[in-house]
Amino acid sequence: MKVFVNATIVAALGVFFALGANNVIAQEQTTLEKVKERGQVNCGVGTGLAGFALPDANGDWQGLDADYCRALAAAIFDGDATKVKFVALTAKDRFAAIQAGQVDLLARTTTWTMSRDTANGLNFRVINFFDGQGFLVREDSGITSAKELDGASICLTQGSTAEQNTSDYFRANGMTYNPVTFATSSETVKAYENARCDSYSNDSSALYGERQRMADPAAHIVLPDIISREPLAIGTLQGDDQWMDITSWLHYAMLTAEANGVTRANVDSLLTSENPEIRRLLGVEGDVGTLLGLSKDWAYNAIKAVGNYGEVFDRNLGSGSSLNISRNQNALWKDGGLQYAPPMR
């Protein structure tokens, strides 16, 4: 009996001190140090959305968010874009996952909202896709505008901004609706396909992506109404400014590359370019990389791995993909879009 009690107390005290010790380590180690020590970036992506993050036939993740994660791995691990672990998170579980340290960042079609920025303890700075919420309906329903949806049943995914936006929209227009909410987007889409709902509402890019995976995509139409602003941003945990700098400047570097015509194909030949902005971007001149805690050629490595923002967009969402979404708001600032990069100097 005494031996048992003794062992229990030792174990209990052990756990207690381990908790305390853990706490101290967590305070001292930065995310970058943890990532380097681990040898890979844990990237929180969606559970499968065409154009953003979806495993292909070989099980490789494809999409705008997946390529962002690869670019980040390449920037940190000297050009090795394979050092990334994709962690599929439902909309509902994503914040708990990053708070608990299960993932280092969210590249997960996460709308930047004020409450997520504050109460959830997250930081957002770069928006890798400007989106808005829309409605998908069956073509044979004869519905042509969201204003005709008074009294309709709407399928929604839990934990998405869509739940609150839909409520706001119907309230503002004096209409009623019946929400039918599910934990994952695949359950939501299945319920819509089973005609449980008249409409499926989500970010419009997601509607196009999901429609493509339906049995008969031509039987469904996306209504022209966009009822919200959905800036899909890269999320990191508050309190690690260096990590937020790395994740945001990676996006800016990919924009700067596009603006200067630096592509995956010509990046090697441009190392000898005389253009000062290209020279700074590729680490030939200046030292912005080491200020981030990375190597001088971090941006070169990222571009070499996945290409510039325009290339990534076209390949996954734009003309090079079956989704064929136009750039619109996601065009560069000089083409009248909202994708804007501060100067890299």
Next chain:
Amino acid sequence: MSVKSDWPHHQRKRFSLGGFLWQGALIVAVLLVIGGAAWNAANGLARQGIASGFGFLNNTAGFDISQHLIDYSAVSTYGQAFLVGLLNTLVVSVIAIPLATILGFIIGIMRRSDNWLLSRVAAGYVELFRNTPLLLQLLFWYNAVLVSLPSKVSESLHIGDVVYLNRRGLSLPQPVLGTQIAAPLVALGISVVLALLLRAWAIRRHRETGRDFPAFLIGAAIVCGLPLIASLLTQQMTGVTAVSFDLPQPGRFGVTGGWQMLPEFVALLLGLIIYTAASIAEVVRSGLSAVSKGQFEASHALHLSPVLVLRLVVVPQAIRIIIPPLTNQYLNLVKNSSLAVAIGYPDLVQVFAGTVLNQTGQAVEVVLMTMGVYLTISLITSAAMNYYNEHVKLVER
């Protein structure tokens, strides 16, 4: 007679200082671990800038819930969303428990039947539903129910203009109490009292004379009849209907008005009842098997009918064995109702530990509250069943 006084002297407990100290040290250590974990969590949350505390319960929720038994809209608070989820969990459990018990008793008794077909059907039922995961069963019921129903409102299955069934759910007429309701309510009260008195009288007469009286049937007739007569009289005198019905109206997207039953609710209820009944059937069968064969033979010898053998002799003895494992099944049912999250029924876990947790980001508080609710429901159920167990258990003299 006290058992303790029979203990030999050397087995009696002695006060030991060493043991006392060790126990004290163990308690302190456990408290330290719990305190340390709480401190660590609070510290971690503060460091990451994550909100904490229960103030969020007063904030506006901003989302809608498909089934709410109390007034709720997007402008209600998270605290009200919590209540909506809690009531949705309770309503499905409260309806499912008696129905699962009835079905389970029927199947359990069927399994012990001498009729080969009946006992095989019951055995097949138990094996099928007890040996497949509940989650799969729920998904099956949900999708089977949905797909087999008409998708368009205009093609709804309907009984006249009062009951409609389609993929949006089942719509029934909803009784609406009128203004002149006092007289029928008084009549209802009086009729209940009358029925109870009748029952007491019937029991006493049976004990004294051995003659039976159909007290239940006549009592039911009184309880139904008196308020009906009272409301008809009121209607005659005042011209106002005591109870009117809100009828469902088919619209463009669905049926509105009346009393709506969501397909998610039906699927969850069906799944819970059918799954739990399979386990209850086994509990009932084991209870019946535990009653000695002589009891059956003796009651047959008295020429009691099979129903009376069960009602008067076997079940009262079996119930003592059945109750403790039956309590477990009830607790399982309540906890299993949280699988609602998979089929979109807005129960506590779906609404509160789902949407509210996600919107507020306050995982610790939300999960603690949710756990507290299930713990409370389970402890109350347990306590009620233990009370009943005490009531029916064999009094040893």
